[in-house]
Amino acid sequence: MKIYDFEGFPNPARVRIALKEKGLFEDVEFISVNVPAGEHRKPEFLAKNPSAAVPVLELQDGTTISECTAITEYLDALTGEQELTGKTPKARAVIGMMQKRAEAGLLDAVGTYFHHATEGLGPDIETYQCPEWGEHQRERAVETMHYLDEVLASRPYLAGTDFSVADITAAAGLSFADFAGVDMPETCNHLAEWRARVEARPSLGA
Amino acid sequence: MKIYDFEGFPNPARVRIALKEKGLFEDVEFISVNVPAGEHRKPEFLAKNPSAAVPVLELQDGTTISECTAITEYLDALTGEQELTGKTPKARAVIGMMQKRAEAGLLDAVGTYFHHATEGLGPDIETYQCPEWGEHQRERAVETMHYLDEVLASRPYLAGTDFSVADITAAAGLSFADFAGVDMPETCNHLAEWRARVEARPSLGA
Numbered sequence: 243m244k245i246y247d248f249e250g251f252p253n254p255a256r257v258r259i260a261l262k263e264k265g266l267f268e269d270v271e272f273i274s275v276n277v278p279a280g281e282h283r284k285p286e287f288l289a290k291n292p293s294a295a296v297p298v299l300e301l302q303d304g305t306t307i308s309e310c311t312a313i314t315e316y317l318d319a320l321t322g323e324q325e326l327t328g329k330t331p332k333a334r335a336v337i338g339m340m341q342k343r344a345e346a347g348l349l350d351a352v353g354t355y356f357h358h359a360t361e362g363l364g365p366d367i368e369t370y371q372c373p374e375w376g377e378h379q380r381e382r383a384v385e386t387m388h389y390l391d392e393v394l395a396s397r398p399y400l401a402g403t404d405f406s407v408a409d410i411t412a413a414a415g416l417s418f419a420d421f422a423g424v425d426m427p428e429t430c431n432h433l434a435e436w437r438a439r440v441e442a443r444p445s446l447g448a
Numbered sequence: 449m450k451i452y453d454f455e456g457f458p459n460p461a462r463v464r465i466a467l468k469e470k471g472l473f474e475d476v477e478f479i480s481v482n483v484p485a486g487e488h489r490k491p492e493f494l495a496k497n498p499s500a501a502v503p504v505l506e507l508q509d510g511t512t513i514s515e516c517t518a519i520t521e522y523l524d525a526l527t528g529e530q531e532l533t534g535k536t537p538k539a540r541a542v543i544g545m546m547q548k549r550a551e552a553g554l555l556d557a558v559g560t561y562f563h564h565a566t567e568g569l570g571p572d573i574e575t576y577q578c579p580e581w582g583e584h585q586r587e588r589a590v591e592t593m594h595y596l597d598e599v600l601a602s603r604p605y606l607a608g609t610d611f612s613v614a615d616i617t618a619a620a621g622l623s624f625a626d627f628a629g630v631d632m633p634e635t636c637n638h639l640a641e642w643r644a645r646v647e648a649r650p651s652l653g654a
Binding site for chain 1: 505521525538553576
């Protein structure tokens with residue numbers, strides 16, 4: 243397997259964490275796509291992902307898969323049980339729901355704030371910005387932190403008793419929030435405790 | 449199973465189509481949530497879905513599942529083979545990827561245009577609007593139609609040889625586009641042919 247990504251970016255981080263959780267990290271050849279330099283918008287990369295986003299998983303037969311949820315589900319099915327995306331239809335549904343909430347409400351919301359209401363990746367990359375919408379999404383990200391905090395008041399992980407892709411997405415979202423300067427509210431104690439616990443996993447280590 | 453939704457709305461339509469494809473439609477008790485009247489923002493409904501959106505699937509044990517992708521995946525696993533979301537890891541990855549592209553680029557983009565750059569559901573419901581972002585998402589929806597048209601030049605369905613949730617999402621997106629006044633470009637012949645074929649399925653019929 244090959245993965246085209248840019249180390250340190252939020253969505254690449256989601257897939258790298260999933261690979262480490264599954265023990266598959268060493269089986270992947272990583273190919274760096276220089277997003278800050280605009281390499282993701284060049285024809286060679288657009289042929290792999292017309293959405294111009296990293297990461298992209300390339301299978302041995304040449305099939306290219308983008309969208310983190312699709313990539314992580316594929317990786318989860320490759321080996322072992324489906325620990326990250328759920329072993330039963332009901333578990334999968336709860337994990338899928340919580341994952342989507344963390345993605346849309348936190349990670350993507352922070353991304354929209356970063357790309358639209360800050361300098362983002364600079365004027366060569368941020369060719370269209372809508373600052374008002376970016377600020378609105380910053381508020382949404384903070385609201386989502388409060389929501390996740392509430393959820394974690396009654397369970398150890400976002401989808402219940404076990405660590406899942408929902409936790410990976412939320413952890414990547416909080417890292418991105420740090421980077422973009424979106425602070426976690428001080429009252430979010432459950433979220434802060436969860437974060438410390440999740441970040442202590444080897445898959446999230448440096 | 450119970451489903452809380454509002455008939456005729458785009459996301460409820462996705463789940464209703466999936467239910468008919470799976471032969472499960474008659475097993476569901478539908479409970480109407482009057483979204484145009486703001487019923488989705490009342491505490492009783494927020495207890496079922498804090499994201500204040502329909503549809504919500506309620507299982508017999510009281511578990512509530514929101515987010516269409518999570519609901520349709522659950523339904524697909526309930527009976528038969530996983531015809532709609534994919535029978536193999538690779539098929540699931542391709543379907544998941546195409547579904548996300550149709551969702552983010554078409555259905556959600558049309559939704560953002562409708563709720564932000566038109567009167568949407570009226571001033572009582574549309575309490576915050578960002579018209580500039582709405583117009584930008586209208587452009588994104590049209591770009592996605594061109595992209596889907598290109599995809600369909602070389603395959604009968606969005607994820608390959610078989611009908612899938614990616615097609616359901618795109619079909620619901622095009623219906624929403626009609627409603628919101630976002631016209632399909634006349635040059636999108638492959639997309640128009642695909643649409644006629646998909647809409648002839650009993651699950652999409654009146």
